[in-house]
Amino acid sequence: MESNPTVFFNGGFMKKEDVCISPDDRGFLFGDGVYEVIKIYEGEPFELDTHLVRLARSLAEVGMKEIDSRQLEKACRSLIEKNDLAGRDASCYIQITRGAAVRKHPFPEKETPLTVYMAVTAHKEDGRKKEQGVKVILRPDIRWNRCDIKSVSLLPNVLACQEARDEEAEEILFVRDGAVTEGSHTNFCAVFDNVLHTHPEGPNILPSVTRDVVLRLCSRLGIETRLYPVLESRLEKADEMMILGTHTEITPVVLWDGKQVGNGKPGPVTRKLQEAFTALTRNR
Ligand SMILES: Cc1ncc(COP(=O)(O)O)c(C=O)c1O
Known part of the structure; x- marks a missing residue:
């Protein structure tokens, strides 16, 4: 990775080392911000519009000002060029916070500018997990009731993911009211009799x-497909399980809480989806 990449910060491009964020920034003080992660395949952002629409929604849901999506798109493409990532795989990170202001819980003055940061960095894949599958563990979903907002307040997710890593698992699956919701940084699907089940939005x-x-x-x-919560009590009957995410892509789950999924190998529905996903993202 370039040690001092060019990044986008509050409307301009600069070296990452020169970015200066106030200790009064509400992202730092309160985790008062939202973010996006976009995968870049061979120099081309994947599902960029979908990510920017979700970012606009997150901003609206937390009462932050609108951001010009086209400006963000231009900045992302410029960063690919400026960091010599044309034709390469990379990751774009965007974070927007409610800006810097005296530390008080209510929103600051309307004129307070948002803090906008974007970085694009090279991303190298280790295909082994997608090939062999991973282990997950289940834990109660201790998060708030607005998991639909892509907020930077990720402490419960961080603690859960660390717990998984401490148990040599790739991911935690959160369970709320007896059903698996999602992972700490991934979505979850299970296949029963060739039907893919996943939690509804x-x-x-x-x-x-x-x-x-x-x-x-x-x-x-x-x-x-069936958009219905997958009950923890039915997991033993699942033929296949997978976790999904921008970097996780489609990763098979082969072991949950020490129990084997199906025959312990990635199944045919997972493989079919992985193949179609690769065709969609590569050689576009
Ligand atoms: C909690 C959570 N669920 C699901 C996902 C997967 O979302 P996406 O496919 O948009 O990367 C993420 C990704 O960061 C996440 O943090």
């Missing part, structure tokens, strides 16, 4: 862009 999950893509692929490939 709503306040308990992030409207995952990858989930959206997978549902579209299912419809194209004739794979039946």
